[in-house]
Each structure stands twice: as structure tokens, then as C-alpha cells.
Amino acid sequence: MDKLELDQIFSLAISREIEAYEFYGKVSASVDNIEVKKVFDQLAKEEMEHQTILEKLKADPQSSMNLNTHLQDYKVAEATELPRLSTDMKPVEAIKLAMKKEQISVEFYLSLWEKATDPEIKKIFSRLRDMEMAHKQQLENIFVEIGYPEVF
Secondary structure (H helix, E strand, O other), X not given: OOHHHHXXXXXXXXXXXXXXXXXXXXXXXXXXXXXXXHHHHHHHHHHHHHHHHHHHHHHOOOOOOOOOOOOOOOOOOOOOOOOOOOOOOOHHHHHHHHHHHHHHHHHHHHHHHHHOOOHHHHHHXXXXXXXXXXXXXXXXXXXXXXXXXXXX
């Protein structure tokens, strides 16, 4: 994978983070439930942080990223149906929606990792996948707490 191709992939990834930021912001602005607003405001903030990380990586693909490398995927998002976006959605539905969005991002980076042949490029995609996986894991934990309070 040459520099131009890698640059295009980073540009695509950055645009996906901006799209996620805008989506979460729109959801926050359109719902009535204050807890749902808080969740989506936090998600929007985290997507902007992801964008900053990607921009740094785009400028210097060899730069380091501090990520949790002990991620466990319990596949809660995969076992959950995608809810419809509505202005009166409950917090648990909002978390389901966000989990599914993060699952899609994890799968995006995984597919890029699978296509890459250069070990350094594979490492970058692995780190990006881990970044999204951490977000997905965080949302799955919140979902379990909200959706299944008897577990705690």
C-alpha cells in the first residue's frame, strides 16, 4: 500500500468520524430524554477525539497511540437489533443504536486490516480497530447496566 492509498484511507476514516460526530450531535439535539442527550453528547465528543487521533496518524503513521490492548469483545452489539431513531427513544434504545454504529466501525477497520499486506499498515488498522472496539466495549457495558440492571 503506497503513501497515496494510505492517505486516502485516513481521509475516509476521518470523514467517517466527522459523520459519526454529526450523527450523534443531531440525535442529541432531536431527543427529549436528558439522559439520552448526555449519552449522545459524550459520543459526539469521543468521535471528535477519534478524528484528532486519525489526523495525527495521517500526518505521522508511525506515531504511537495509547490504546487498551486487552479488549474483550462480548458481541453484545452483534446480538442486538438496530433500533429506529426517534425523538422519544429511551436511553437503552439510544445505547443500542450507538453500539451498532460502533460495531460497523470495528468491522470497517477489520476489513481494511484483512486487505492490507504491509505489516506496518496492518498494525495501523489494528490500532484503529482497537480504538473503535474500546468505544463499542464501553457502550456495551453501559447497555448491560441499563438494559439488564439485575446483573449488577
